[in-house]
Amino acid sequence: MFRFTYRLVIVVGFFLSTISASDATAKENLLVGKRMFNAYCSLCHGEDGMGKGPLSKKLKLKNGIANLTSDKYQSMSVQELLRLIQGYNRENTRMPKWETVIPERNLREVAAYVLALTQTDLRMRGDVRRGREIFRQSCVACHGPRGEGNGVLAAILQTKMVNYTTKKLIISDEAIIGIISEGKGEMMPPWLGTLSSEEIKDAAAYVRSLYNKD
Numbered sequence: 001m002f003r004f005t006y007r008l009v010i011v012v013g014f015f016l017s018t019i020s021a022s023d024a025t026a027k028e029n030l031l032v033g034k035r036m037f038n039a040y041c042s043l044c045h046g047e048d049g050m051g052k053g054p055l056s057k058k059l060k061l062k063n064g065i066a067n068l069t070s071d072k073y074q075s076m077s078v079q080e081l082l083r084l085i086q087g088y089n090r091e092n093t094r095m096p097k098w099e100t101v102i103p104e105r106n107l108r109e110v111a112a113y114v115l116a117l118t119q120t121d122l123r124m125r126g127d128v129r130r131g132r133e134i135f136r137q138s139c140v141a142c143h144g145p146r147g148e149g150n151g152v153l154a155a156i157l158q159t160k161m162v163n164y165t166t167k168k169l170i171i172s173d174e175a176i177i178g179i180i181s182e183g184k185g186e187m188m189p190p191w192l193g194t195l196s197s198e199e200i201k202d203a204a205a206y207v208r209s210l211y212n213k214d
């Protein structure tokens with residue numbers, strides 16, 4: 001157990017140094033929490049927090065793994081959840097005592113992200129930054145550099161484009177993902193196959209972030 005912990009410290013230290021430039025806004029902190037959750041918790045708890053991560057099958061647990069999306073945890077405060085994650089009053093469990101390997105500040109971000117697991121907001125499910133890169137590579141030709149619908153190809157094709165930045169977002173997250181995956185109308189291409197479903201989620205999250213929200 002000691003050896004396991006020791007190795008984890010090194011890995012976590014390295015990981016943190018790669019994301020330490022994180023911005024101070026609450027949303028950015030959730031994104032840090034998300035990256036940490038995916039790197040350290042999803043192995044057992046699953047990316048969706050429901051307890052079916054790939055390692056969970058190896059652990060042969062009698063009582064299974066806590067479902068972090070259940071009311072029991074979702075009704076807790078960040079502070080209460082933080083305590084559980086840190087590992088207070090806990091013996092004989094396969095749940096690591098994270099207190100010893102991840103700084104409290106970061107565990108707080110993980111706890112906040114756990115409470116955001118049940119949110120359906122796309123910006124939480126996709127990675128906006130990666131989405132922006134994908135958009136720059138594959139979408140600007142028609143949608144324009146800032147999603148205003150003024151791309152050169154749109155002009156050549158004489159296609160009527162949407163301007164994401166002025167439009168009020170009336171379509172759902174699922175609809176955005178659906179349109180990017182399967183295409184729409186005469187000119188919006190289907191991207192599933194060219195892009196992975198992860199990349200489509202990221203691109204969708206970026207598109208969502210462009211829409212004017214008032």
Ligand code: HEC
Pocket residue numbers: 037040041042043044045055061064065066068073081084085092093094095096098110111114
């Ligand atoms: C090696 C597998 C494993 C990893 C990795 C893991 N957990 Fe757990 N976790 C468990 C198990 C198993 C339980 C069920 C509780 C028990 O058996 O005592 C649990 C329980 C929990 C609980 C509920 C505790 C309670 O008292 O009700 C929370 C909250 C939790 N984990 C959060 C996390 C977070 C956040 C991370 C990442 C920083 C994480 N876990 C990583 C295995 C893991």
Ligand code: HEC
Pocket residue numbers: 134135138139140141142143153154159160161162171176179180184185186187188189191203204207
């Ligand atoms: C060849 C030009 C073209 C390219 C390239 C293109 N689109 Fe489109 N896109 C369109 C057109 C045209 C529409 C409007 C379709 C309609 O409503 O009939 C559209 C519509 C959309 C919509 C729906 C907007 C709404 O509010 O209804 C989304 C979302 C979208 N595109 C995302 C993307 C993404 C992400 C990419 C890159 C991966 C991309 N598009 C690349 C032409 C393009």
